[in-house]
Amino acid sequence: MATSADYDDRSQEIGYDPNFVPDSVKTFVVHLYRHIREKNVYEIHQMYEGSFQKLSDRMFKESPWPSVDAVSPYVDNDHVFCLLYREMWFRHLYARMSPTLQQRIDSYDNYCSLFQVVLHGVVNMQLPNQWLWDMVDEFVYQFQSFCQYRAKMKNKTEEEIALLRQFPQAWNVYGVLNYLQALVEKSSIIQILEQEKEGLEQFTANDGYDYNGGSNVLKVLGYYSMVGLLRVHCLLGDYHTGLKCLVPIDISQSGVFTIVIGSHITTIYHYGFANLMLRRYAEAIREFNKVKLIEENVNNQLREKYGEKMARMQRYDDEAFALYDELFSYACPKFITPSPPNFEEPLVNYNQDAYRLQLKLFLYEVKQQQLLSGIRSFLKLYSTISIAKLATYMEVDEPTLRTILMTYKHKTHVVDIDGKIISNADVDFYVNEDTVHVVETKSAKNYGDYFMRQILKLEEMIGNLDRIRLE
Numbered sequence: 001m002a003t004s005a006d007y008d009d010r011s012q013e014i015g016y017d018p019n020f021v022p023d024s025v026k027t028f029v030v031h032l033y034r035h036i037r038e039k040n041v042y043e044i045h046q047m048y049e050g051s052f053q054k055l056s057d058r059m060f061k062e063s064p065w066p067s068v069d070a071v072s073p074y075v076d077n078d079h080v081f082c083l084l085y086r087e088m089w090f091r092h093l094y095a096r097m098s099p100t101l102q103q104r105i106d107s108y109d110n111y112c113s114l115f116q117v118v119l120h121g122v123v124n125m126q127l128p129n130q131w132l133w134d135m136v137d138e139f140v141y142q143f144q145s146f147c148q149y150r151a152k153m154k155n156k157t158e159e160e161i162a163l164l165r166q167f168p169q170a171w172n173v174y175g176v177l178n179y180l181q182a183l184v185e186k187s188s189i190i191q192i193l194e195q196e197k198e199g200l201e202q203f204t205a206n207d208g209y210d211y212n213g214g215s216n217v218l219k220v221l222g223y224y225s226m227v228g229l230l231r232v233h234c235l236l237g238d239y240h241t242g243l244k245c246l247v248p249i250d251i252s253q254s255g256v257f258t259i260v261i262g263s264h265i266t267t268i269y270h271y272g273f274a275n276l277m278l279r280r281y282a283e284a285i286r287e288f289n290k291v292k293l294i295e296e297n298v299n300n301q302l303r304e305k306y307g308e309k310m311a312r313m314q315r316y317d318d319e320a321f322a323l324y325d326e327l328f329s330y331a332c333p334k335f336i337t338p339s340p341p342n343f344e345e346p347l348v349n350y351n352q353d354a355y356r357l358q359l360k361l362f363l364y365e366v367k368q369q370q371l372l373s374g375i376r377s378f379l380k381l382y383s384t385i386s387i388a389k390l391a392t393y394m395e396v397d398e399p400t401l402r403t404i405l406m407t408y409k410h411k412t413h414v415v416d417i418d419g420k421i422i423s424n425a426d427v428d429f430y431v432n433e434d435t436v437h438v439v440e441t442k443s444a445k446n447y448g449d450y451f452m453r454q455i456l457k458l459e460e461m462i463g464n465l466d467r468i469r470l471e
Contacts, residue, residue, distance in 0.1 A: 187222025
């Protein structure tokens with residue numbers, strides 16, 4: 001663990017004394033420490049979400065909080081509390097300033113120490129879901145940030161290169177994955193969720209908290225680590241493994257992942273993106289639409305902002321592909337290359353390599369879909385059509401058409417998480433001798449359910465307005 005001396009240089013630069021603890025900070029840590037010991041989740045949440053942010057805005061906009069060594073005497077030098085304080089300390093540093101390489105390494109060490117305590121110690125705490133989610137979310141974010149930082153090698157100083165050589169295990173991809181997986185396994189959260197389906201557990205019903213005097217920390221960290229694993233694997237481009245990590249969570253239902261907004265958005269975004277890249281378009285659209293239904297105005301805003309671009313993307317010319325490139329770059333995860341550089345070769349920047357690979361794969365798929373859109377249009381017009389006639393309409397010879405039809409079959413069928421081959425097409429077909437037989441696979445939309453939801457929302461709004469008027 002780094003001491004305040006490690007930050008003396010930076011302290012002198014910004015006029016910040018890491019050993020000075022203002023009275024408001026003393027009060028904050030003393031009260032937070034007491035509430036944690038008393039398992040007062042409500043007060044912990046108020047201090048974590050409210051007091052910490054207010055003090056940060058008022059006193060530490062451009063400087064770190066006091067060092068852990070400076071505040072530890074006010075909390076009985078409690079080891080676990082000091083790890084929690086440093087977790088918040090580093091998160092504030094990342095949010096407000098640019099961490100040095102040494103600080104990035106120290107933050108990783110702190111996460112390792114904190115997770116080791118949770119995995120192998122006796123943690124008798126109840127912490128808010130928001131804080132526990134932020135731990136996992138920040139852990140993955142700092143890993144991502146470190147990989148991107150390390151991959152920009154051209155302008156690294158000799159001191160930075162020496163530190164990278166000295167600490168090869170810092171933010172190592174296997175270490176990150178192992179900690180997240182260990183939290184999942186040690187928490188037994190998969191078994192807990194399975195037992196909940198049989199009515200033997202109340203994990204989701206209790207929002208992850210333990211009302212019998214126990215601790216929620218390991219179980220909830222294990223739960224959120226499944227989302228963290230999905231995110232890490234998406235950053236690595238391993239979408240199939242990422243989706244498998246999320247299988248224990250039924251995202252079609254409300255759960256602990258929906259309680260915290262950041263967790264909900266992260267889960268749906270990475271789940272949808274992974275399905276998109278695996279050509280499971282129907283599944284991706286279904287989950288993204290659920291998020292859009294949370295706010296009906298989102299669809300209108302998207303159409304206003306991107307409607308023209310979406311129309312131009314239908315043309316499949318060079319301009320359209322440039323738009324696909326632009327929008328993919330804007331919306332995709334910030335992919336990473338987790339491997340360290342080869343210090344024996346000339347140092348180059350490779351921070352864009354992973355992104356370029358994923359973009360190449362995505363645009364390759366878009367170009368193949370261009371060919372399929374034409375044949376899909378013809379198939380929707382017929383229940384049966386001869387190969388010769390369809391080839392004439394497509395302006396290709398029959399062998400080429402058969403190749404196109406096979407490509408269509410391949411591109412519209414994917415393997416799901418259970419290993420079953422499923423169709424993503426709204427129009428399917430089979431060929432018997434020289435005739436194409438078309439089968440409609442898309443079910444009719446159930447508009448009734450949609451209108452019923454809107455009616456219920458309207459009635460709820462009217463009821464709220466009536467209550468306000470009576471008050």
